[in-house]
Amino acid sequence: MTDDTQLAEGWPPGRGYLLNHSAGLPPRDAAAALSEGLFGPWVASDDQVWVHWMKAFDRFRAALGEVINHEAAMICPQPSVTSGLSHVLNAMPADPRRNRLLIAERAFPSLGFVLAIAERRGFELVIIPESANTLDPDVWERYLDERVHCVVFTHVHSNTSECHDTAKLAELARNCGAISVVDVAQSIGVRPVDARRWNADFIVGSCIKWLCGGPGAGFIWVNPERLAACEPTEVGWFSHSNPFEFDIHHFEYAGDALRFWGGTPSVAPALVAAHAMESLLEVGLGHIEDHNRRLLKALCGEVNPQWLVSPIAPAAQGGTVVLQLGERQDRFAESLRGAGLQFDVRKEGIRLSPHFYNDGQDIARVVECLP
Numbered sequence: 001m002t003d004d005t006q007l008a009e010g011w012p013p014g015r016g017y018l019l020n021h022s023a024g025l026p027p028r029d030a031a032a033a034l035s036e037g038l039f040g041p042w043v044a045s046d047d048q049v050w051v052h053w054m055k056a057f058d059r060f061r062a063a064l065g066e067v068i069n070h071e072a073a074m075i076c077p078q079p080s081v082t083s084g085l086s087h088v089l090n091a092m093p094a095d096p097r098r099n100r101l102l103i104a105e106r107a108f109p110s111l112g113f114v115l116a117i118a119e120r121r122g123f124e125l126v127i128i129p130e131s132a133n134t135l136d137p138d139v140w141e142r143y144l145d146e147r148v149h150c151v152v153f154t155h156v157h158s159n160t161s162e163c164h165d166t167a168k169l170a171e172l173a174r175n176c177g178a179i180s181v182v183d184v185a186q187s188i189g190v191r192p193v194d195a196r197r198w199n200a201d202f203i204v205g206s207c208i209k210w211l212c213g214g215p216g217a218g219f220i221w222v223n224p225e226r227l228a229a230c231e232p233t234e235v236g237w238f239s240h241s242n243p244f245e246f247d248i249h250h251f252e253y254a255g256d257a258l259r260f261w262g263g264t265p266s267v268a269p270a271l272v273a274a275h276a277m278e279s280l281l282e283v284g285l286g287h288i289e290d291h292n293r294r295l296l297k298a299l300c301g302e303v304n305p306q307w308l309v310s311p312i313a314p315a316a317q318g319g320t321v322v323l324q325l326g327e328r329q330d331r332f333a334e335s336l337r338g339a340g341l342q343f344d345v346r347k348e349g350i351r352l353s354p355h356f357y358n359d360g361q362d363i364a365r366v367v368e369c370l371p
C-alpha cells in the first residue's frame with residue numbers, strides 16, 4: 001500500500017496537523033477501543049474484571065516489544081518518561097567512587113530535574129552545555145570517565161530534532177562502566193528504536209507523540225543483563241512476583257521488568273496506546289519513517305538553508321523540521337496560523353512535524369507561508 005489516503009484510513013483527516021512531536025493523533029476508533037476495553041468488563045458485570053484489564057498491559061507490552069525489537073518481559077509501563085528515569089536511578093546500586101550523573105543541556109528539562117534532585121543523595125550533576133555538539137560522540141567521550149555513575153542520552157532532541165547515534169553512545173558508556181539511559185520520547189514511532197542493537201542499559205519513552213497513544217503511556221525497557229541488579233524503591237503489589245499473594249510479610253521483586261511497576265496501574269492509557277501501536281504496526285513503521293523523510297525533504301528543499309535549525313543529514317535528522325527565521329519569525333508564525341496549520345514555537349524555532357497522515361499538501365501550505 002503506497003497511497004497515503006488509503007494508509008491514513010483509520011485516522012482522522014488531520015490535514016494541517018503538524019504537532020506530532022507533541023501529541024500524535026489517535027486512530028479514529030480509539031474512543032471505541034477504550035470504551036470496549038475499560039468499560040466493557042464492568043458493563044458485562046464480570047467478576048473477573050482484572051483478568052480482562054490485565055490483557056491491556058499484555059497487548060501494550062507486546063506491541064511495544066515489536067516497536068523496539070525486544071522482549072515484552074523487559075518492558076514495564078510507567079506514567080511518563082520522567083517517572084521511568086526516576087525509577088531507574090533509584091533502583092541501581094550506587095558505587096561511592098562514581099557519583100556523577102551526566103546529561104546534555106538540550107535534553108528535556110524534566111529529566112534534568114530528576115538528576116538534580118538526586119544530588120540530595122550525594123550525586124553530582126554534570127550538564128554538557130548547549131554550545132557543545134552532542135551529535136559528536138567525542139564530546140561525550142570527554143565527559144565519560146570513571147566518575148560517571150549514570151548518563152542520560154536523548155535519541156532525538158525535542159527542540160532541535162537532532163538524532164544521535166545511540167548505539168555508539170551506549171557503547172562509550174559501557175566502555176567507561178557507566179549506566180546508560182536513552183530517552184526515546186521524541187523518536188519512537190518515526191525513527192528506528194532498536195533495543196537489541198543499541199544494547200543500552202535502559203530505554204525510557206512514551207507513546208504520546210509519534211506512536212499516537214495518548215498521555216500516560218510511558219515505559220521503561222531494561223537490558224536483561226541489568227535486570228537482576230535492579231532493586232526499585234517505588235514498589236507495590238504489582239511489582240511483587242505474585243501480586244495476588246496478599247501477604248504483608250512477604251515481598252519479592254517480579255522476575256521481569258514489572259518489578260518497576262508499583263500499585264494499581266492505569267488501564268486506560270495502556271488500552272489507548274496498545275490500540276494505536278497495533279494500528280501503526282499494521283501501517284508499518286518503515287513506511288511511516290520513509291513518508292516523514294519524504295515530506296521533510298520536500299520542505300527543507302524549499303527553505304533558506306540558513307533558517308534550518310534541525311539537521312538535514314539523514315542520519316542526524318529526527319522527525320521534525322525546526323525553522324528559525326530571525327526577524328521574520330513572528331510574521332511566518334502568523335501566516336501559518338492564518339493558513340490553519342497546527343504547530344508550536346520554541347526559542348530554537350518553529351516546530352513542524354509531519355506524520356503518515358499528513359501529505360504533500362500540508363507541506364505546500366507551509367511553503368506558501370514562507371516570506
Ligand SMILES: Cc1ncc(COP(=O)(O)O)c(C=O)c1O
Pocket residue numbers: 022079080081082083108110154156157158183184185186206218
Ligand atoms: C525528548 C523528550 N523527553 C521527555 C519528554 C517528556 O516526558 P514525560 O513523559 O516525562 O512528560 C519530552 C516531551 O516533549 C521530550 O520531548
